[in-house]
Amino acid sequence: MPEDDGPGRERTGQAEAFDAIGDRYDEAFPHKEGQLAAGEWLASSLPAGSRVLDLGCGTGVPTARQLTDAGLRVTGVDLSAGMLERARANVPAAEFIRADIAGLGDGGPLTAGSFAGATAFFALLMLPRAEIPGTLRSVHALLAPGGLLALSMVEADVDNVPIPFLGNIIRVSGYLRDDLRRVVTDAGFEVVKEDSYAYAPASVEVPPEEQVFLYCRRA
C-alpha cells in the first residue's frame, strides 16, 4: 500500500489525528441510526456475497461489521493505521487496506468494476473540496454498472477548514445539501433517496451537526 499521500495531496495530520482519536470516535458518536439505515438499504439491495467497499472505514463499527454480518464481502479503506488496527480486530471477516480514498483511481490498489456497492460515511468530508468530485468519479469506476453508493456528510458550506475534534485538529469540508446532490450527480450517480438527521454527539468537544445521507445508484 502506498505510504505516500500522492502528488498534490496534503494529508499532514489527518491520519495521525485519527490514530490518536481511536475508540473515542465511536464513544463520541454512539447513535448511528442514519448510518445503520443506509447500511441496511445497501445490504438488503445486494445479493449475499457481493463485494462492497467501505471508504474511510474507521474502526469498522458499525458499518463494516453490519455489512459483513449481512453476508457481503467488505473491503474497508482508511488512511489511519490506528483505525485499521481496530477495524481488523472488530471485523475479522472483512479485508482492510491502508490507502487514501482520493487515490483509488487509475493506478490505485483496487480493480475497476469489481464492487457491487460502496459506503462513504463521513469520509469525503475529510478531503478538500477540490478532491471530492474526482474521488466520487473513482468510486463510480470501481462500481459495476447499477452499483450502489450510500454516503453521508455533515451539512456545512466549508472547504478544508481546520477544526478542533476530540483533542486534535482535523481539516474538513462540506456542502449545503443542494450542492452535495449536484456534486454527486455530476460524478455520474442518481440520488434515489435522501435523509437528514440533527445529531448531538455525546461529547462537548464536538458541536451538534446536521447529517445528510444520500442513497445513490451508478447511473
Ligand SMILES: C[S@@+](CC[C@H](N)C(=O)[O-])C[C@H]1O[C@@H](n2cnc3c(N)ncnc32)[C@H](O)[C@@H]1O
Ligand atoms: C469521521 S471518520 C468516519 C469513520 C466511519 N466511516 C464512520 O462513519 O463510523 C473518518 C475516517 O476517515 C479516515 N480518513 C481521513 N482521511 C482519509 C483519506 N484521505 N483516505 C482514507 N481515509 C481517510 C479517518 O482515518 C477516519 O477513520
